Amino acid sequence: MSDNSPWKSPDSSGLPATPEQHGPLDPHQAGANGAPAGAPQFGTPSPSWTPPSKPGLIPLRPMTLGTILSASLMVLRRNPRPIFGLALLVMGVVTIASVALVGIVTFSGFERTLSASGADAEIIEAGAAASVLLAALFAAALSLVGSAILQGIVSLEVARGAVGERLRLRGLWNAAKGRLGALIGWSALVALAVMIGVAVLTVVAALLFAVGGTVGIVFGVLSVIGGVLVAVAVMAWLGTFLSLVPSALMIERLTLGRAIRRSWSLVSGSFWRIFGILLLILVIVQTVASIVTAPVSFLGGLGASLLNPTGNEEAAVATFIALYGVTLILSIAVGAVTVIIQSAAPALLYIDLRMRKEGFDLSLTRFVEARNAGDFSVPDPYPTGEDTSTRAGDGSPSATS
Numbered sequence: 001m002s003d004n005s006p007w008k009s010p011d012s013s014g015l016p017a018t019p020e021q022h023g024p025l026d027p028h029q030a031g032a033n034g035a036p037a038g039a040p041q042f043g044t045p046s047p048s049w050t051p052p053s054k055p056g057l058i059p060l061r062p063m064t065l066g067t068i069l070s071a072s073l074m075v076l077r078r079n080p081r082p083i084f085g086l087a088l089l090v091m092g093v094v095t096i097a098s099v100a101l102v103g104i105v106t107f108s109g110f111e112r113t114l115s116a117s118g119a120d121a122e123i124i125e126a127g128a129a130a131s132v133l134l135a136a137l138f139a140a141a142l143s144l145v146g147s148a149i150l151q152g153i154v155s156l157e158v159a160r161g162a163v164g165e166r167l168r169l170r171g172l173w174n175a176a177k178g179r180l181g182a183l184i185g186w187s188a189l190v191a192l193a194v195m196i197g198v199a200v201l202t203v204v205a206a207l208l209f210a211v212g213g214t215v216g217i218v219f220g221v222l223s224v225i226g227g228v229l230v231a232v233a234v235m236a237w238l239g240t241f242l243s244l245v246p247s248a249l250m251i252e253r254l255t256l257g258r259a260i261r262r263s264w265s266l267v268s269g270s271f272w273r274i275f276g277i278l279l280l281i282l283v284i285v286q287t288v289a290s291i292v293t294a295p296v297s298f299l300g301g302l303g304a305s306l307l308n309p310t311g312n313e314e315a316a317v318a319t320f321i322a323l324y325g326v327t328l329i330l331s332i333a334v335g336a337v338t339v340i341i342q343s344a345a346p347a348l349l350y351i352d353l354r355m356r357k358e359g360f361d362l363s364l365t366r367f368v369e370a371r372n373a374g375d376f377s378v379p380d381p382y383p384t385g386e387d388t389s390t391r392a393g394d395g396s397p398s399a400t401s
Helices: 065-078 080-115 121-162 169-176 180-211 213-241 245-250 256-267 271-307 313-358 360-372
Strands: none
Touching: 065 080, 065 121, 065 271, 065 313, 080 121, 080 169, 080 313, 121 169, 121 180, 121 245, 121 313, 180 213, 180 245, 180 256, 213 256, 213 271, 245 256, 245 313, 256 313, 271 313, 313 360
8 A cells, every 4th residue: 555645855863844844934933032933042142232330429421411410419418427527517617717707807897987087087998998808808718718628529529439439538538638739729729810800800990980970980880791791701611611620630639730731621522511511500509509598588587576576786686696697507508518519510520521532431340340359459540640649449448438
């Protein structure tokens, strides 16, 4: 009897049948990675992209606006004791010293003016006004120095926080050794430039007003308005290009001249982005600070009349001192928070620009991975200046928590 079944080729090799032998591929019978059911599986393909690591404050990649804003706020929350404590101390000393100095000079000048005779009254009044102006300028310079020191310390905290390190106050202070003089020199240079600009504007306006008449007054007023507008534009332009100088001084440990050139080169090509971010953070911080302090000032004025309904002079003075003290304490606390946020933003932009222009994220990633693997021989990626002997985050118990 003959076999009527169709002929099949021998399959001695044991290999699976080809798709042509199976017929059209049924998608419902396909394997997990698109191969026919029963075909050998070689595992799922590895993903082609993985998100960058975030060992600490920021992800190690170029940052967006949202990342910079959130990280600026996170600096205070992540390591509050040394950062807020130092900011509170510096702002307290600066504010109390400034208020005391201006208050003493003003009160002394007021007393001299009241006791002056008719012939010497004008000279004494001019001297008292000049003394108050000098005291105010000194207070502004002191505030500028305090803000510069805090910006440098916060820059170090941002730099170490980016690689997952959390420094105590002693570690931050050790990392800042040898650089505070450069910071003070930078703030003195800025203060000198501002004072020269104010002096030039004042002299020009005074000369025009001295001409007298309607023409002199008009040109004097126009010179003041135009001078203020020009000064604001120049300060915004130079301030943006030089906003990274404290970060370059503290983090890279550069000299002042090299730090100025470093800041200028990093900001070049990204001026409007850096200007917009810094301006946005300034507006947000100052708006929130005003919202917090305005009700206290309003309630203070209202409370003065409620606590002293009879108008007693001694009670009025005591009430004023008490309410002013409360307002001053609140202003110091709010000022400490605002200076931390405003100081963190340039440091974050400094790291962001180095990532975008120099591939600095790769250096940070290598450093973090080596530290996590227990390899402490990898050099710190931050310092590039002449003085690299003092480095934060060296793993010593005194530096890290």
